[in-house]
Amino acid sequence: MTIVFSSIFGQDPKVFAVFLFSGMTAFNLFSASILISSTTFMEHEGLITKVYIPKIILPLTVCFSALLDSILVFIALLIIMFILGSPVTMTLLVLPLSFLLLFIFSIGLALLSALATIFYRDLQQIIPYGLQALFFLSPILYPKKNFSDPLMSFIMDINPISVYVDLFRGPIFESRIPDLSSYTLGLAYAIISITVGTIIFSKFKHLIIYKV
């Protein structure tokens, strides 16, 4: 992927690799949380219909394991950066905050995804395509500034994923601390997502047992 796209975009593969992976780390944490949560209740049907456990635990475990995965991926990325000779700077120290914000954002949506697939089974098939569309609507494969079209740059601007990609790509790839506006937006999206997610989840959680 790195080699193909770096030649398409006419960039040095070594530089592009770090560019791409820094964005992918962020996106994979998000998409894994949403995708695996969407099937978690069905997979553990035997458990939740036989023993009482707080329902929120299942999507939460999914999110935590996605977080762990993405931290491991990030460590692999660090090793690749050393090998490729990219600059590794102190700006990486702000990354835990980026992970935290994205993690909170993902939990909220993962709760909704877990709940929604209980009520509408066919969402399980739709969610992967939605995530793929989101992937291409986010500046992961290409930098934001490639777009001059106002509609596209508007989409990139309001897309929460692009904010989080910036929070990851800034420290990792560009060796800079992300702007305060990115942090503010990231925090706002995270709070909205987790609030809406938990409110809706707690409103409908008692119906889960009847629907699995």
Next chain:
Amino acid sequence: MAHIKIQNLSLSFKKNILIRSTLKESVFRIFTKENNNYKIKALQDINTQINSGEKVGIIGSNGAGKSTLLKAICNIYEYYDGDIQIVGDIAPLLEIGAGFVPDLTGRENIKLNCAILGLKKKAIEQLEGEIISFSGLSDFIDEPVKTYSSGMYMRLAFTIASSISPEILILDEVFAGGDKEFIEKARNRIEKVINKANILILVSHDLSLINQYCTRVIWMDKGRIVADGLPNIIIDRYMNNDI
């Protein structure tokens, strides 16, 4: 002391909630105006009190609401009318092996299941060796559970389920599967757990089992309690179908 008090408990399943719907169907339903809003009444007006020291057997034909009642007591159905008060720690044995993960090894499943049943880490470590030796699976305990035969699976599940000793013990058709020798061992073991428990609620179609362990029998039919009293009297009436 432990006790359970159930007042005016009713539980019904709405048909439109029970259906596994899809987005596609929901869109179509707007146009077809199908109306399937009827309810299935699983439990109706259950009033009963189970006091400390009582061993209660629940009998009734299939679909009488026995398991639904147990699930309501175990808080699995969180959505009902009426009131259930429970004092004492409760551990359901609703269906043994419910929380097994096929890819994990026997040992890992022991830890996971004990944790689900509410045991602390220290207690699990103490129990682990005993569970392995009783189930007789020490040669296979580090193999994934999916490689077990169904008998081995059942042995492990039963041993885990019966190694906890809660104040309120709930059993739903526990003796099924396993070879003759193991069933013999299992009976002795479950007797110990039953004797330790403060309250026992046992659902079974095996009337001799109920007669043996219970001091009180509740007969349920179509979601209602139809009779409640001493085991031999209620079982006699149940055999003669005398409501």
